[in-house]
Amino acid sequence: MNLRTDIPKKMLQSLTCRLRRNLVFRIAALCATLWAASPWGLPSALAQEEVVLPELVVTATRTPEPMDTTGVSITVITREDLRAAGTDVRDALRFVPGLAVVGGGSRGATTSIFSRGGESDHNLVLIDGVKVNNAGGFFNFSDLTADNIERIEILRGPQSALYGADAMASVIQIFTRKGRGGPKADAYFRGGSFSTFEEGGSFRFGTGNFGLSAAVGRTDTDGILEVNNEYRNTTLSMLADYSAGDRFKAQVSTRYSDSRFNFPTGSAGDRFDTLNGTRRDKA
Secondary structure, three states: OOOOOOOOOHHHHHHHHHHHHHHHHHHHHHHHHHHHHHOOOHHHHHHHOOOOOOOOOOOOOOOOOOHHHHOEEEEEEEHHHHHHOOOHHHHHOOOOOOOOOOOOOOOOEEEEEEEOOOOOOHEEEEEEEOOOOOOOOOOOOOHHHOEEEEEEEEEOOHHHHHHOOOOOOOEEEEOOOOOOOOOEEEEEEEEEOOEHHHHEEEEEEEOOOEEEEEEEEEEEEOOOOOOOOOOEEEEEEEEEEEEEEOOEEOOOOOOEEEEEOOOOOOOOOOOEEOOOOOOEEOO
């Protein structure tokens, strides 16, 4: 016995149209999903939620750790903060809670930092992990410029257990910028009162496992006093780093500063009257 089922022609056409529409809708939905996920699709705020990584600090425990989990009193001065303060690191340090920045007169004069009642020689100062304090523990911040500095971490309070006897009041660690990505260069020039001029430039680049950054900066000013108060400073800095995974890392950091500061005296050498700028006879 033969069974034969005849499907009306109109019903067959209707079924075919439905299948086609369903297939078209599925293809369109797939294309829209792929387009939204691509860099050329929807804006990043709509395509995917932005993930903000926590800021890592090194000075607190000598190992990278999120700042909000350290449990110690630490402040980070970012590169944006340094850029707002110009080339003078002292101006950025003045806004750190618990630090007293004391300078003796115009720019270039000896500048000391007192942390939480400690003396100026109770602060350990590190540049890329290397101690730069003078003999006796003192460090003059007047010649430290912001050229090629990535960030500054200030760890307040006694830290002798981690850093030794020199860290009785605080630890101030300065990190030089690292070269990452393709070649980049920038330059700046600023001028102000008292014949003050600042100029400089930097260059940096990096590959997968090697990075290099270098910068030069120059500061010239006649000072706030009438005569014999000039300050000149030239700073060169460089950082080269190489990494072969977690097994081997090497880094070379160099910072050179050549400065000259004049201050009129009333007791020795060429004596000046600082109010009207006239030279007085030697005693």
